[in-house]
Amino acid sequence: MIIGVPKEIKNNENRVALTPGGVAEMKNNGHSVYVQATAGEGSGFADEEYVTAGAVILPTIEEVYSIAEMIIKVKEPIASEYPLIKKDQLLFTYFHFASSEPLTHAMIERQAVCLAYETVEKADRSLPLLVPMSEVAGRMSIQEGAKYLEKPLKGRGILLGGVPGVPPAKVLVLGGGIVGTQAAKMAAGLGAQVTIMDVSLPRLRQLSDIMPANVTTIMSNDYNIKKAITESDLVVGAVLIPGAKAPHLIKRDMLKLMRPGTVLVDVAVDQGGCIETCTPTTHENPTFIIDNIVHYCVANMPGAVPYTSTLALTNATLPYALQLANKGWQVACAENEELKKGLNIANGKILYKGVADAWNLPFNEELILENAVC
16 A cells, blocks of 8 residues: 655644654555655654655655555644545544534545544543543643743743642643543642542542542532632643533633633643633644633644654554555454544545534444445
8 A cells, every 4th residue: 555644734733643663564564655755853753764764755745645545644634735635545643523514524525534543442442542642631731731820821820739838739630531630640740739520430439549649539510610610720621522522511601710810721622622712722822811711722732742742643553554554444444343433434424423413414324334344
């Protein structure tokens, strides 16, 4: 198969979808790999390393899309890329269709085969290609939240861990999944007083067992959230419904319950956000203020630490990418239920119910079954 690796062009996105080591694995399996010039520089990989591994360097993104049967990316295509995508071309990347109606319609119109990292799902319902970036984003949420609590950045002027004789900041984490767990660990490690909420009592029991003494677990509901935000300095939104829009747990009218300078970090913003007032921002302009509350809503947080993020991501994606390249997407999805669940759009049809529901579009379960028979 002919594999294409374009350079990411989303604002301040420095990750790359395939490392030189990944190229070598593809070559060992008999595939051709074309990498856009400087695609790996942001993550610390020079063109020469890709050439040594067996890739061919192409100067433009247009050439990469033109030659490739499978495009491997990190982030969803942006508008300038839509015309480059060919009918039946396989795109393997993060899509987050439920947060972007224009992207959904564009991929339907291009009749591309869209296999989304975020909905590849194991039998135990874990999301193996979302986990590594969720781990990064969860840890970064505290790092960024602590920074924006500083007064020059319009925060409350609180040191997250406090000092002897002065109480630490209070951190509220909404969601006890991968992001929430990593956020709580980081905040607790810095000495903050942490509350983590989830709707699953078994999950809260697990968290209670593994978290340090400065982490409290509380059942998530509207009453408890409203009570907690009145005294929280930093709130991390870490709620995920795979492939679907995140629910709004903090509404606009709840901002008035918070103290001025409180910081909100919505890690779920690429799935629509779990804080109603959050809209996607970039690393270039990461925050905005509504009702004296600082909102940090960067949709590609791990892009700020591309070396770590690229290695973590490709460790997870490469085995799946090899299956797709070795067998073709139809056979690979027929043989691997995890990959089959990653299919979001193919042949101009939506194959993932969460995406169809998000935009009131037809869901084509029958097509999944048809394509899975090869």
